[in-house]
Amino acid sequence: MPVVELEGVTKAYDGGVVGLQRASVSIGRGEFVFLVGPTGCGKSTCIRLLLKELEPSEGEVRIAGKPLSKIPRKRVPMLRRNVGTVFQDYKLLPNRTVYDNVAYSLEVIGEGRDQIRRKVPDILRLVGLSTKLHAYPDQLSGGEQQRVSIARAFVNHPPLLLADEPTGNLDPETSIGIMQLIYRINRTGTTVVVATHDKEMVDKMRRRVVELREGRIVRDQESGLYRPDESTTEFAIRLRGELGIGAEGHPN
Amino acid sequence: MFFFKEALRGLRRSTAPALAAMLTVLITALVLGVFIPIVQATMGAASDVRDRVVVDIYVAEGASPAERESAQRAIERTANVRSVEFISKDEALARAREKNPRAFREGSELLGSNPLPASFRIVPDDPTKVGQVVDRLAPKGPEGAREPQLTAIDEVRYREEDTQQILSVTGLVTVVTGGLALLLVVASVALIANTIRLSIFARRREVEVMRLVGATNWFIRWPFMIEGVIVGFTGVALAVVLLTAAKESVLEPLSDRWAFLAAPDTIAYPLLVGLLVLAGVAVSAAGSGLTLRRFLKV
Numbered sequence: 001m002p003v004v005e006l007e008g009v010t011k012a013y014d015g016g017v018v019g020l021q022r023a024s025v026s027i028g029r030g031e032f033v034f035l036v037g038p039t040g041c042g043k044s045t046c047i048r049l050l051l052k053e054l055e056p057s058e059g060e061v062r063i064a065g066k067p068l069s070k071i072p073r074k075r076v077p078m079l080r081r082n083v084g085t086v087f088q089d090y091k092l093l094p095n096r097t098v099y100d101n102v103a104y105s106l107e108v109i110g111e112g113r114d115q116i117r118r119k120v121p122d123i124l125r126l127v128g129l130s131t132k133l134h135a136y137p138d139q140l141s142g143g144e145q146q147r148v149s150i151a152r153a154f155v156n157h158p159p160l161l162l163a164d165e166p167t168g169n170l171d172p173e174t175s176i177g178i179m180q181l182i183y184r185i186n187r188t189g190t191t192v193v194v195a196t197h198d199k200e201m202v203d204k205m206r207r208r209v210v211e212l213r214e215g216r217i218v219r220d221q222e223s224g225l226y227r228p229d230e231s232t233t234e235f236a237i238r239l240r241g242e243l244g245i246g247a248e249g250h251p252n
Numbered sequence: 253m254f255f256f257k258e259a260l261r262g263l264r265r266s267t268a269p270a271l272a273a274m275l276t277v278l279i280t281a282l283v284l285g286v287f288i289p290i291v292q293a294t295m296g297a298a299s300d301v302r303d304r305v306v307v308d309i310y311v312a313e314g315a316s317p318a319e320r321e322s323a324q325r326a327i328e329r330t331a332n333v334r335s336v337e338f339i340s341k342d343e344a345l346a347r348a349r350e351k352n353p354r355a356f357r358e359g360s361e362l363l364g365s366n367p368l369p370a371s372f373r374i375v376p377d378d379p380t381k382v383g384q385v386v387d388r389l390a391p392k393g394p395e396g397a398r399e400p401q402l403t404a405i406d407e408v409r410y411r412e413e414d415t416q417q418i419l420s421v422t423g424l425v426t427v428v429t430g431g432l433a434l435l436l437v438v439a440s441v442a443l444i445a446n447t448i449r450l451s452i453f454a455r456r457r458e459v460e461v462m463r464l465v466g467a468t469n470w471f472i473r474w475p476f477m478i479e480g481v482i483v484g485f486t487g488v489a490l491a492v493v494l495l496t497a498a499k500e501s502v503l504e505p506l507s508d509r510w511a512f513l514a515a516p517d518t519i520a521y522p523l524l525v526g527l528l529v530l531a532g533v534a535v536s537a538a539g540s541g542l543t544l545r546r547f548l549k550v
Binding site for chain 1: 254262458460461462463465466467469471
Protein backbone atom coordinates (compact mmCIF):
# COMPACT_ATOMS: atom_id res chain seq x y z
CA MET A 1 0.00 0.00 0.00
CA PRO A 2 1.43 3.39 -0.92
CA VAL A 3 2.34 5.64 2.00
CA VAL A 4 1.26 8.83 0.27
CA GLU A 5 -1.41 9.10 -2.39
CA LEU A 6 -2.82 12.14 -4.09
CA GLU A 7 -5.76 11.49 -6.34
CA GLY A 8 -6.95 14.27 -8.61
CA VAL A 9 -6.18 16.83 -5.95
CA THR A 10 -7.01 20.45 -6.66
CA LYS A 11 -6.42 23.20 -4.18
CA ALA A 12 -7.76 26.65 -4.97
CA TYR A 13 -7.05 29.36 -2.45
CA ASP A 14 -9.46 32.15 -1.63
CA GLY A 15 -9.12 34.76 -4.31
CA GLY A 16 -8.75 32.27 -7.15
CA VAL A 17 -5.06 31.42 -6.78
CA VAL A 18 -4.60 27.77 -7.67
CA GLY A 19 -2.05 25.93 -5.57
CA LEU A 20 -2.50 22.52 -7.06
CA GLN A 21 -4.44 21.29 -10.07
CA ARG A 22 -5.69 17.72 -10.51
CA ALA A 23 -2.47 16.32 -9.14
CA SER A 24 -2.17 12.58 -8.76
CA VAL A 25 0.89 10.87 -7.36
CA SER A 26 1.58 7.75 -5.40
CA ILE A 27 4.60 7.26 -3.17
CA GLY A 28 5.49 3.83 -1.83
CA ARG A 29 7.03 2.76 1.44
CA GLY A 30 10.68 3.63 1.82
CA GLU A 31 10.84 5.87 -1.24
CA PHE A 32 12.85 9.06 -1.43
CA VAL A 33 11.04 11.60 -3.56
CA PHE A 34 12.02 15.10 -4.61
CA LEU A 35 9.25 17.56 -5.28
CA VAL A 36 10.77 20.18 -7.53
CA GLY A 37 9.70 23.26 -9.39
CA PRO A 38 9.92 27.04 -9.20
CA THR A 39 8.52 29.09 -6.34
CA GLY A 40 4.73 29.08 -6.30
CA CYS A 41 4.41 25.84 -8.25
CA GLY A 42 2.53 24.06 -5.47
CA LYS A 43 5.29 22.26 -3.54
CA SER A 44 4.39 23.81 -0.22
CA THR A 45 0.68 23.37 -0.91
CA CYS A 46 1.41 19.70 -1.36
CA ILE A 47 3.24 19.45 1.97
CA ARG A 48 0.55 21.37 3.81
CA LEU A 49 -2.16 19.16 2.36
CA LEU A 50 -0.32 16.10 3.66
CA LEU A 51 -0.28 17.63 7.16
CA LYS A 52 -3.98 18.46 6.91
CA GLU A 53 -3.11 22.09 7.43
CA LEU A 54 -5.15 22.66 4.28
CA GLU A 55 -8.13 20.83 2.89
CA PRO A 56 -8.15 20.03 -0.84
CA SER A 57 -10.87 21.73 -2.87
CA GLU A 58 -11.24 18.57 -4.90
CA GLY A 59 -9.82 15.06 -4.93
CA GLU A 60 -8.49 12.95 -2.11
CA VAL A 61 -5.27 12.84 -0.12
CA ARG A 62 -4.46 9.51 1.54
CA ILE A 63 -1.73 8.65 3.96
CA ALA A 64 -1.15 4.94 4.55
CA GLY A 65 -4.41 4.34 2.72
CA LYS A 66 -6.44 6.53 5.04
CA PRO A 67 -8.19 9.50 3.44
CA LEU A 68 -7.28 12.66 5.34
CA SER A 69 -10.77 14.04 4.84
CA LYS A 70 -12.00 11.23 7.13
CA ILE A 71 -9.76 12.34 9.99
CA PRO A 72 -11.76 14.51 12.37
CA ARG A 73 -10.23 17.74 13.58
CA LYS A 74 -9.54 16.22 16.99
CA ARG A 75 -7.43 13.44 15.50
CA VAL A 76 -5.23 15.73 13.42
CA PRO A 77 -2.51 15.83 16.12
CA MET A 78 -2.33 12.02 15.90
CA LEU A 79 -1.69 12.30 12.18
CA ARG A 80 1.06 14.84 12.74
CA ARG A 81 2.77 12.64 15.30
CA ASN A 82 3.19 10.07 12.56
CA VAL A 83 4.56 12.53 10.04
CA GLY A 84 7.90 14.14 10.75
CA THR A 85 8.31 17.64 9.31
CA VAL A 86 11.32 19.77 8.52
CA PHE A 87 11.00 23.34 7.28
CA GLN A 88 13.15 25.97 5.70
CA ASP A 89 12.80 28.21 8.76
CA TYR A 90 13.44 25.29 11.21
CA LYS A 91 10.40 26.17 13.34
CA LEU A 92 12.10 25.53 16.64
CA LEU A 93 10.66 26.71 19.93
CA PRO A 94 12.79 29.76 20.74
CA ASN A 95 12.43 29.51 24.52
CA ARG A 96 13.67 25.94 24.78
CA THR A 97 17.08 24.41 24.64
CA VAL A 98 18.06 21.97 21.91
CA TYR A 99 17.35 19.12 24.31
CA ASP A 100 13.92 20.47 25.29
CA ASN A 101 12.95 21.14 21.69
CA VAL A 102 13.50 17.52 20.82
CA ALA A 103 12.01 16.32 24.09
CA TYR A 104 8.85 18.31 23.41
CA SER A 105 7.78 16.07 20.58
CA LEU A 106 8.14 13.07 22.90
CA GLU A 107 6.29 14.84 25.71
CA VAL A 108 3.48 15.50 23.27
CA ILE A 109 2.91 11.78 22.75
CA GLY A 110 3.06 11.15 26.49
CA GLU A 111 6.43 9.41 26.50
CA GLY A 112 7.79 8.63 29.96
CA ARG A 113 10.63 10.64 31.43
CA ASP A 114 13.11 7.77 31.36
CA GLN A 115 12.40 7.15 27.69
CA ILE A 116 12.90 10.84 26.95
CA ARG A 117 16.20 10.90 28.83
CA ARG A 118 17.38 7.97 26.78
CA LYS A 119 16.06 8.85 23.35
CA VAL A 120 16.86 12.56 23.11
CA PRO A 121 20.64 12.33 23.60
CA ASP A 122 20.67 9.35 21.23
CA ILE A 123 18.99 11.19 18.39
CA LEU A 124 21.07 14.31 18.99
CA ARG A 125 24.19 12.22 18.76
CA LEU A 126 22.89 10.85 15.46
CA VAL A 127 22.55 14.36 14.02
CA GLY A 128 25.91 15.38 15.46
CA LEU A 129 24.80 17.85 18.11
CA SER A 130 25.66 16.01 21.30
CA THR A 131 27.80 18.91 22.49
CA LYS A 132 25.06 21.53 22.17
CA LEU A 133 22.30 19.95 24.24
CA HIS A 134 21.74 23.01 26.38
CA ALA A 135 22.16 25.73 23.79
CA TYR A 136 19.15 27.80 22.74
CA PRO A 137 18.19 27.94 19.04
CA ASP A 138 19.40 31.51 18.63
CA GLN A 139 22.87 30.41 19.72
CA LEU A 140 23.12 27.90 16.87
CA SER A 141 24.04 28.25 13.22
CA GLY A 142 21.41 27.65 10.55
CA GLY A 143 22.75 24.18 9.79
CA GLU A 144 22.73 23.25 13.46
CA GLN A 145 19.17 24.52 13.88
CA GLN A 146 18.10 22.42 10.93
CA ARG A 147 19.76 19.39 12.50
CA VAL A 148 17.75 20.00 15.67
CA SER A 149 14.57 20.17 13.64
CA ILE A 150 15.47 16.92 11.88
CA ALA A 151 16.18 15.31 15.24
CA ARG A 152 12.82 16.48 16.49
CA ALA A 153 11.06 15.19 13.37
CA PHE A 154 12.67 11.80 13.61
CA VAL A 155 12.84 11.13 17.34
CA ASN A 156 9.54 9.19 17.30
CA HIS A 157 10.59 7.32 14.18
CA PRO A 158 7.59 8.34 12.08
CA PRO A 159 6.95 6.30 8.94
CA LEU A 160 6.88 9.46 6.82
CA LEU A 161 9.17 12.48 6.79
CA LEU A 162 8.22 15.66 4.93
CA ALA A 163 10.81 18.33 4.29
CA ASP A 164 9.86 21.70 2.82
CA GLU A 165 12.98 23.39 1.43
CA PRO A 166 15.18 21.94 4.17
CA THR A 167 18.29 23.49 2.64
CA GLY A 168 16.69 26.72 1.46
CA ASN A 169 18.51 28.90 3.96
CA LEU A 170 21.79 27.04 4.04
CA ASP A 171 25.03 27.25 2.14
CA PRO A 172 25.86 24.33 -0.19
CA GLU A 173 28.39 22.81 2.17
CA THR A 174 25.92 22.71 5.07
CA SER A 175 23.16 21.57 2.72
CA ILE A 176 25.05 18.45 1.87
CA GLY A 177 25.28 17.51 5.52
CA ILE A 178 21.56 18.04 5.94
CA MET A 179 20.68 16.02 2.87
CA GLN A 180 22.98 13.29 4.01
CA LEU A 181 21.12 13.18 7.29
CA ILE A 182 17.76 12.98 5.55
CA TYR A 183 19.10 10.29 3.31
CA ARG A 184 20.28 8.35 6.32
CA ILE A 185 16.80 8.57 7.77
CA ASN A 186 15.42 7.28 4.47
CA ARG A 187 17.76 4.31 4.71
CA THR A 188 16.11 3.24 7.97
CA GLY A 189 12.94 2.61 5.94
CA THR A 190 11.27 5.97 6.40
CA THR A 191 9.47 7.37 3.39
CA VAL A 192 10.88 10.80 2.63
CA VAL A 193 9.38 13.60 0.55
CA VAL A 194 11.61 16.62 0.01
CA ALA A 195 10.27 19.75 -1.64
CA THR A 196 13.17 21.77 -2.96
CA HIS A 197 14.47 23.95 -5.70
CA ASP A 198 18.03 23.07 -4.88
CA LYS A 199 18.88 21.85 -8.34
CA GLU A 200 22.36 20.66 -7.58
CA MET A 201 21.20 18.50 -4.74
CA VAL A 202 18.50 16.84 -6.82
CA ASP A 203 20.88 16.17 -9.65
CA LYS A 204 23.45 14.63 -7.35
CA MET A 205 21.11 12.40 -5.43
CA ARG A 206 19.50 10.82 -8.52
CA ARG A 207 16.27 9.92 -6.80
CA ARG A 208 12.67 9.95 -7.92
CA VAL A 209 11.70 13.45 -9.05
CA VAL A 210 8.18 14.84 -9.26
CA GLU A 211 8.17 18.16 -11.04
CA LEU A 212 5.41 20.67 -10.52
CA ARG A 213 4.65 23.65 -12.68
CA GLU A 214 1.80 26.03 -11.92
CA GLY A 215 0.10 23.45 -9.79
CA ARG A 216 0.32 20.58 -12.26
CA ILE A 217 2.55 17.56 -12.14
CA VAL A 218 4.51 17.80 -15.38
CA ARG A 219 7.02 15.03 -14.75
CA ASP A 220 7.40 12.00 -12.53
CA GLN A 221 10.64 10.20 -13.11
CA GLU A 222 12.62 7.55 -11.28
CA SER A 223 16.16 8.69 -10.46
CA GLY A 224 15.78 11.91 -12.39
CA LEU A 225 17.52 15.22 -12.62
CA TYR A 226 16.19 18.57 -11.60
CA ARG A 227 15.66 19.26 -15.30
CA PRO A 228 15.29 16.34 -17.67
CA ASP A 229 17.53 17.77 -20.34
CA GLU A 230 20.73 18.81 -18.78
CA SER A 231 22.59 21.25 -20.96
CA THR A 232 26.27 20.72 -21.45
CA THR A 233 27.03 23.73 -19.33
CA GLU A 234 24.95 22.41 -16.49
CA PHE A 235 26.61 19.08 -16.88
CA ALA A 236 29.98 20.70 -16.61
CA ILE A 237 28.99 22.63 -13.51
CA ARG A 238 27.72 19.48 -11.91
CA LEU A 239 30.87 17.57 -12.68
CA ARG A 240 33.02 20.29 -11.29
CA GLY A 241 30.97 20.33 -8.18
CA GLU A 242 31.23 16.59 -7.74
CA LEU A 243 34.97 16.60 -8.20
CA GLY A 244 35.27 19.42 -5.67
CA ILE A 245 34.54 19.41 -1.98
CA GLY A 246 30.93 18.28 -2.17
CA ALA A 247 31.41 14.74 -3.46
CA GLU A 248 31.80 13.06 -0.10
CA GLY A 249 29.45 14.64 2.42
CA HIS A 250 30.92 15.64 5.74
CA PRO A 251 29.65 13.84 8.78
CA ASN A 252 28.95 17.18 10.44
CA MET B 253 3.05 18.74 36.91
CA PHE B 254 4.48 18.84 33.42
CA PHE B 255 2.03 21.58 32.48
CA PHE B 256 2.94 23.54 35.57
CA LYS B 257 6.62 23.39 34.72
CA GLU B 258 5.82 24.43 31.17
CA ALA B 259 3.85 27.40 32.51
CA LEU B 260 6.75 28.49 34.70
CA ARG B 261 9.10 28.19 31.74
CA GLY B 262 6.77 30.36 29.70
CA LEU B 263 6.71 32.99 32.43
CA ARG B 264 10.48 32.94 32.82
CA ARG B 265 11.14 33.34 29.12
CA SER B 266 8.62 36.12 28.49
CA THR B 267 8.79 38.18 31.63
CA ALA B 268 7.88 41.56 30.15
CA PRO B 269 4.42 40.68 28.76
CA ALA B 270 3.66 38.61 31.86
CA LEU B 271 4.61 41.56 34.04
CA ALA B 272 2.42 43.89 31.99
CA ALA B 273 -0.53 41.53 32.35
CA MET B 274 0.10 41.20 36.06
CA LEU B 275 0.25 44.96 36.50
CA THR B 276 -3.03 45.35 34.64
CA VAL B 277 -4.67 42.81 36.90
CA LEU B 278 -3.19 44.53 39.95
CA ILE B 279 -4.45 47.97 39.00
CA THR B 280 -7.95 46.87 38.03
CA ALA B 281 -8.25 44.75 41.17
CA LEU B 282 -7.15 47.75 43.21
CA VAL B 283 -9.72 50.02 41.59
CA LEU B 284 -12.47 47.44 41.93
CA GLY B 285 -11.46 46.74 45.52
CA VAL B 286 -11.95 50.37 46.38
CA PHE B 287 -15.00 50.90 44.25
CA ILE B 288 -17.08 47.88 45.23
CA PRO B 289 -17.37 48.86 48.92
CA ILE B 290 -18.19 52.42 47.89
CA VAL B 291 -20.99 51.23 45.64
CA GLN B 292 -22.19 48.92 48.35
CA ALA B 293 -22.18 51.67 50.96
CA THR B 294 -24.03 54.00 48.64
CA MET B 295 -26.63 51.41 47.85
CA GLY B 296 -26.91 50.51 51.51
CA ALA B 297 -27.41 54.15 52.43
CA ALA B 298 -30.03 54.47 49.73
CA SER B 299 -31.94 51.47 50.97
CA ASP B 300 -31.68 52.72 54.57
CA VAL B 301 -33.35 55.90 53.46
CA ARG B 302 -35.99 53.92 51.62
CA ASP B 303 -36.79 51.97 54.75
CA ARG B 304 -37.94 55.20 56.29
CA VAL B 305 -40.98 55.14 54.06
CA VAL B 306 -43.73 54.22 56.50
CA VAL B 307 -47.49 54.47 56.87
CA ASP B 308 -49.06 55.62 60.11
CA ILE B 309 -52.51 54.42 60.99
CA TYR B 310 -54.21 56.23 63.84
CA VAL B 311 -56.56 54.22 65.95
CA ALA B 312 -59.96 55.78 66.64
CA GLU B 313 -60.20 57.23 70.11
CA GLY B 314 -63.14 55.14 71.22
CA ALA B 315 -62.01 51.80 69.84
CA SER B 316 -62.08 48.87 72.26
CA PRO B 317 -58.99 46.64 72.70
CA ALA B 318 -60.80 43.84 70.84
CA GLU B 319 -61.56 46.10 67.90
CA ARG B 320 -57.99 47.29 67.92
CA GLU B 321 -56.64 43.78 67.85
CA SER B 322 -58.85 42.72 64.99
CA ALA B 323 -57.74 45.84 63.14
CA GLN B 324 -54.11 44.85 63.69
CA ARG B 325 -54.76 41.38 62.32
CA ALA B 326 -56.53 42.85 59.32
CA ILE B 327 -53.59 45.15 58.65
CA GLU B 328 -51.13 42.32 58.99
CA ARG B 329 -53.06 40.38 56.39
CA THR B 330 -52.96 43.23 53.90
CA ALA B 331 -50.74 42.65 50.90
CA ASN B 332 -47.27 44.29 50.73
CA VAL B 333 -47.11 44.88 54.48
CA ARG B 334 -43.77 43.79 55.86
CA SER B 335 -44.25 44.68 59.52
CA VAL B 336 -46.75 46.29 61.80
CA GLU B 337 -45.80 47.97 65.01
CA PHE B 338 -48.37 49.00 67.55
CA ILE B 339 -47.69 52.23 69.36
CA SER B 340 -49.95 52.79 72.33
CA LYS B 341 -50.98 56.20 73.53
CA ASP B 342 -48.42 56.13 76.34
CA GLU B 343 -45.66 55.08 74.01
CA ALA B 344 -46.62 57.79 71.56
CA LEU B 345 -46.37 60.33 74.35
CA ALA B 346 -43.07 58.98 75.53
CA ARG B 347 -41.63 59.20 72.02
CA ALA B 348 -42.96 62.70 71.51
CA ARG B 349 -41.48 63.74 74.82
CA GLU B 350 -38.16 62.39 73.83
CA LYS B 351 -38.20 64.41 70.65
CA ASN B 352 -39.35 67.61 72.23
CA PRO B 353 -39.07 67.43 76.03
CA ARG B 354 -40.04 70.99 76.88
CA ALA B 355 -43.24 71.22 74.88
CA PHE B 356 -44.58 67.96 76.21
CA ARG B 357 -43.67 68.33 79.82
CA GLU B 358 -45.74 71.46 79.95
CA GLY B 359 -48.30 70.41 77.34
CA SER B 360 -49.48 67.23 78.98
CA GLU B 361 -49.86 68.95 82.27
CA LEU B 362 -51.76 71.68 80.58
CA LEU B 363 -54.11 69.37 78.78
CA GLY B 364 -54.50 67.07 81.72
CA SER B 365 -54.69 64.03 79.48
CA ASN B 366 -52.64 62.46 76.69
CA PRO B 367 -53.71 64.05 73.40
CA LEU B 368 -51.86 61.58 71.19
CA PRO B 369 -53.75 58.71 69.60
CA ALA B 370 -52.54 55.12 69.55
CA SER B 371 -51.27 54.10 66.14
CA PHE B 372 -49.91 51.36 63.95
CA ARG B 373 -46.72 51.99 62.08
CA ILE B 374 -46.54 49.97 58.90
CA VAL B 375 -43.36 49.27 56.95
CA PRO B 376 -44.18 48.17 53.40
CA ASP B 377 -42.17 45.28 51.95
CA ASP B 378 -41.41 47.42 48.95
CA PRO B 379 -41.26 51.21 49.39
CA THR B 380 -42.60 51.81 45.89
CA LYS B 381 -45.79 49.95 46.83
CA VAL B 382 -46.60 52.20 49.75
CA GLY B 383 -49.38 53.88 47.76
CA GLN B 384 -51.08 50.56 47.16
CA VAL B 385 -50.97 49.69 50.84
CA VAL B 386 -52.63 52.95 51.69
CA ASP B 387 -55.22 52.47 48.95
CA ARG B 388 -56.14 49.09 50.33
CA LEU B 389 -56.53 50.28 53.90
CA ALA B 390 -58.29 53.54 53.07
CA PRO B 391 -59.50 53.80 49.48
CA LYS B 392 -60.26 57.24 48.13
CA GLY B 393 -63.94 58.10 48.40
CA PRO B 394 -66.01 59.86 45.74
CA GLU B 395 -64.99 63.31 47.03
CA GLY B 396 -61.33 62.42 47.02
CA ALA B 397 -61.05 62.08 50.79
CA ARG B 398 -59.72 58.79 52.10
CA GLU B 399 -62.18 56.60 53.96
CA PRO B 400 -60.68 53.96 56.26
CA GLN B 401 -62.04 50.46 55.73
CA LEU B 402 -61.93 49.44 59.39
CA THR B 403 -64.07 51.08 62.04
CA ALA B 404 -61.24 51.08 64.57
CA ILE B 405 -59.16 53.25 62.30
CA ASP B 406 -59.48 56.94 62.48
CA GLU B 407 -57.03 58.01 59.83
CA VAL B 408 -54.35 56.59 57.48
CA ARG B 409 -51.43 58.84 56.80
CA TYR B 410 -48.25 58.76 54.87
CA ARG B 411 -46.14 61.65 53.77
CA GLU B 412 -46.86 61.36 50.13
CA GLU B 413 -44.55 64.07 48.85
CA ASP B 414 -41.61 63.05 51.00
CA THR B 415 -42.10 59.49 50.00
CA GLN B 416 -42.06 60.33 46.30
CA GLN B 417 -38.90 62.34 46.70
CA ILE B 418 -37.14 59.63 48.68
CA LEU B 419 -38.09 57.08 46.11
CA SER B 420 -36.91 59.05 43.09
CA VAL B 421 -33.61 60.19 44.62
CA THR B 422 -32.64 56.81 46.01
CA GLY B 423 -33.71 55.17 42.77
CA LEU B 424 -31.42 57.48 40.81
CA VAL B 425 -28.51 56.90 43.18
CA THR B 426 -28.92 53.15 42.88
CA VAL B 427 -29.11 53.19 39.10
CA VAL B 428 -26.13 55.53 38.67
CA THR B 429 -23.79 53.71 41.04
CA GLY B 430 -24.92 50.36 39.71
CA GLY B 431 -24.26 51.52 36.16
CA LEU B 432 -20.82 52.82 37.08
CA ALA B 433 -19.95 49.58 38.80
CA LEU B 434 -21.03 47.59 35.78
CA LEU B 435 -19.01 49.81 33.44
CA LEU B 436 -15.96 49.45 35.63
CA VAL B 437 -16.25 45.68 35.74
CA VAL B 438 -16.67 45.49 31.96
CA ALA B 439 -13.69 47.81 31.42
CA SER B 440 -11.54 45.74 33.79
CA VAL B 441 -12.39 42.47 32.08
CA ALA B 442 -11.71 43.97 28.65
CA LEU B 443 -8.41 45.46 29.79
CA ILE B 444 -7.12 42.26 31.33
CA ALA B 445 -8.28 40.12 28.44
CA ASN B 446 -6.62 42.47 25.98
CA THR B 447 -3.29 42.52 27.76
CA ILE B 448 -3.27 38.75 27.87
CA ARG B 449 -4.22 38.62 24.20
CA LEU B 450 -1.21 40.71 23.34
CA SER B 451 1.16 38.59 25.38
CA ILE B 452 -0.09 35.40 23.74
CA PHE B 453 -0.17 36.98 20.31
CA ALA B 454 3.56 37.54 20.61
CA ARG B 455 3.94 33.81 21.02
CA ARG B 456 1.67 32.57 18.27
CA ARG B 457 4.57 31.10 16.31
CA GLU B 458 5.35 28.95 19.29
CA VAL B 459 1.79 27.65 19.25
CA GLU B 460 2.07 26.95 15.54
CA VAL B 461 5.18 24.85 16.10
CA MET B 462 3.55 22.92 18.92
CA ARG B 463 0.65 22.04 16.67
CA LEU B 464 3.05 20.96 13.98
CA VAL B 465 4.70 18.32 16.13
CA GLY B 466 1.30 16.91 17.00
CA ALA B 467 0.42 18.51 20.32
CA THR B 468 -3.30 18.31 21.07
CA ASN B 469 -5.10 21.55 21.74
CA TRP B 470 -5.38 20.93 25.46
CA PHE B 471 -1.73 20.01 25.64
CA ILE B 472 -0.94 23.46 24.28
CA ARG B 473 -3.65 25.23 26.21
CA TRP B 474 -2.97 24.04 29.75
CA PRO B 475 0.41 25.75 30.25
CA PHE B 476 -0.97 29.01 28.89
CA MET B 477 -4.00 28.84 31.15
CA ILE B 478 -1.88 28.01 34.18
CA GLU B 479 0.30 30.95 33.26
CA GLY B 480 -2.84 33.09 33.16
CA VAL B 481 -3.86 31.81 36.58
CA ILE B 482 -0.44 32.56 38.04
CA VAL B 483 -0.41 36.05 36.55
CA GLY B 484 -3.97 36.75 37.68
CA PHE B 485 -3.35 35.39 41.14
CA THR B 486 -0.15 37.32 41.81
CA GLY B 487 -1.75 40.49 40.46
CA VAL B 488 -4.76 40.18 42.72
CA ALA B 489 -2.67 39.05 45.67
CA LEU B 490 -0.51 42.16 45.41
CA ALA B 491 -3.62 44.30 45.07
CA VAL B 492 -5.09 42.69 48.19
CA VAL B 493 -1.91 43.38 50.13
CA LEU B 494 -2.09 47.05 49.10
CA LEU B 495 -5.81 47.25 49.87
CA THR B 496 -5.35 45.72 53.30
CA ALA B 497 -2.52 48.10 54.08
CA ALA B 498 -4.65 51.03 52.98
CA LYS B 499 -7.62 49.77 54.95
CA GLU B 500 -5.61 49.34 58.13
CA SER B 501 -3.70 52.60 57.93
CA VAL B 502 -6.19 55.03 56.42
CA LEU B 503 -9.70 53.74 56.78
CA GLU B 504 -9.72 52.34 60.30
CA PRO B 505 -8.71 55.58 62.07
CA LEU B 506 -11.24 57.55 60.05
CA SER B 507 -14.17 55.23 60.49
CA ASP B 508 -14.68 56.45 64.06
CA ARG B 509 -15.60 59.81 62.70
CA TRP B 510 -17.36 58.90 59.50
CA ALA B 511 -20.23 56.55 59.92
CA PHE B 512 -20.32 56.12 56.16
CA LEU B 513 -16.94 54.39 56.13
CA ALA B 514 -17.99 52.01 58.83
CA ALA B 515 -21.28 51.38 57.12
CA PRO B 516 -22.45 47.98 58.20
CA ASP B 517 -23.85 47.15 54.79
CA THR B 518 -20.53 47.08 52.95
CA ILE B 519 -19.31 43.72 51.79
CA ALA B 520 -17.33 41.69 54.30
CA TYR B 521 -13.61 42.11 53.65
CA PRO B 522 -12.73 38.42 53.31
CA LEU B 523 -15.61 37.99 50.88
CA LEU B 524 -14.41 40.98 48.85
CA VAL B 525 -10.89 39.54 48.72
CA GLY B 526 -12.24 36.15 47.73
CA LEU B 527 -14.33 37.66 44.96
CA LEU B 528 -11.40 39.67 43.60
CA VAL B 529 -9.09 36.66 43.59
CA LEU B 530 -11.67 34.49 41.92
CA ALA B 531 -12.51 37.11 39.30
CA GLY B 532 -8.86 37.93 38.58
CA VAL B 533 -7.88 34.30 38.16
CA ALA B 534 -10.96 33.41 36.14
CA VAL B 535 -10.62 36.35 33.77
CA SER B 536 -6.90 35.73 33.22
CA ALA B 537 -7.32 32.02 32.60
CA ALA B 538 -10.35 32.45 30.36
CA GLY B 539 -8.58 35.25 28.51
CA SER B 540 -5.64 32.96 27.78
CA GLY B 541 -7.85 30.10 26.75
CA LEU B 542 -10.05 32.16 24.47
CA THR B 543 -7.16 33.95 22.79
CA LEU B 544 -5.50 30.64 22.07
CA ARG B 545 -8.61 29.35 20.39
CA ARG B 546 -7.83 31.55 17.41
CA PHE B 547 -4.40 30.04 16.91
CA LEU B 548 -5.53 26.52 17.56
CA LYS B 549 -7.89 26.38 14.63
CA VAL B 550 -7.12 24.20 11.59
